[in-house]
Amino acid sequence: MSQLLQQAVSEFAKLPGIGRRTALRLAMHLLKMDCASVEQMTESIYRFRRDIRHCEVCNNLSDTPRCPICSNPERDHSTICVVEQVGDLMSIENTRQYKGMYHVLGGVISPMQGVGPSDLKIDQLMEKIATGEVREVILAISTSVEGETTLFYILNRLKQFPAVKISTIARGIGFGDELEYVDELTITHALLNRREVER
Amino acid sequence: MSQLLQQAVSEFAKLPGIGRRTALRLAMHLLKMDCASVEQMTESIYRFRRDIRHCEVCNNLSDTPRCPICSNPERDHSTICVVEQVGDLMSIENTRQYKGMYHVLGGVISPMQGVGPSDLKIDQLMEKIATGEVREVILAISTSVEGETTLFYILNRLKQFPAVKISTIARGIGFGDELEYVDELTITHALLNRREVER
Numbered sequence A, B: 001m002s003q004l005l006q007q008a009v010s011e012f013a014k015l016p017g018i019g020r021r022t023a024l025r026l027a028m029h030l031l032k033m034d035c036a037s038v039e040q041m042t043e044s045i046y047r048f049r050r051d052i053r054h055c056e057v058c059n060n061l062s063d064t065p066r067c068p069i070c071s072n073p074e075r076d077h078s079t080i081c082v083v084e085q086v087g088d089l090m091s092i093e094n095t096r097q098y099k100g101m102y103h104v105l106g107g108v109i110s111p112m113q114g115v116g117p118s119d120l121k122i123d124q125l126m127e128k129i130a131t132g133e134v135r136e137v138i139l140a141i142s143t144s145v146e147g148e149t150t151l152f153y154i155l156n157r158l159k160q161f162p163a164v165k166i167s168t169i170a171r172g173i174g175f176g177d178e179l180e181y182v183d184e185l186t187i188t189h190a191l192l193n194r195r196e197v198e199r
Helices: A003-012 A020-032 A035-051 A086-094 A122-130 A145-158 A184-192 B003-012 B020-032 B035-051 B086-094 B122-130 B145-158 B184-192
Strands: A076-083 A100-104 A136-140 A165-168 B076-083 B100-104 B136-140 B165-168
Touching (some): A035 B035, A136 A145, B100 B122, B122 B145, B136 B145
Parallel strands (some): A076 A136, B076 B136
């Protein structure tokens, strides 16, 4: 087999969820594209990896030192939503409902994978809150074991700021979820946190 | 959202079978790779598109003017297996059973998509056979309507070489296929072409 093809296939196969068969299909597809388009594609991908940086304020991915959310004066700078990763931030942004700030931790505490609190942007979060400009912190962290550990650790650190309102996002049955297939813990939480209907 | 990220996602999403959600996951994965690896990846992919060529003898993908199969003196140069595309050639090579030459047509005749005989490497096949060095032509073309049309057209052109043996690959029930789920045409062919068991 051609060395050039073999290398292209090996490189595609390094991406998650892409096996050798898919990688070969992708390589074959490149031959149907014109050379300039493929150059533009590979350049954009490399430029993203080389030039992307993290916002110095919230740790979001950004083209500039400060991301568009942090530089937007129309957003509510007194509310911070703490998320694990950039993808979570994007999911919340896609709802177009939240108008506050973010703080991206960059992961969760995981002793198994050697990730401690100092590997995450927790100190920076505390520094931000210590300025006195933050009135509410929303913790939008996943309910995995690592997520709960991280949540517990952050809640502990937040005890030094009794004036700041702290909340976690609501757990419950998702819209469109069938009760029959929802796990017991979620149903238990949904029952405990039931809301009285206004009549 | 970051322009750099948006561009990378758009470019990934141009690949077949990759939607925006997968594209975003791939872009995020790049951040876990070091910059040099991503550079190597994108360079290999672009180099493949820019430098790959078609073998001047059989139209296989090749790094050199003549592909390794055509330049191999130990292979049987008197047998040519005609396939639609390079992927088919690779599938046959993977069996390690075939020791002859190939001829890649580069597609099938498809009036619907504006592909006529002159868009395929059919004339080159005839020229090769006209040299008198070819003793057998194996037609390994798919059984789609376009494939059958192409097969019929080539068979017609091959009539001018009565000394050349012509065969098509066997149609039948694949190993591991359950008869219950095999289409009727395949079963009909498999029955018609049944083989007597030696006793």
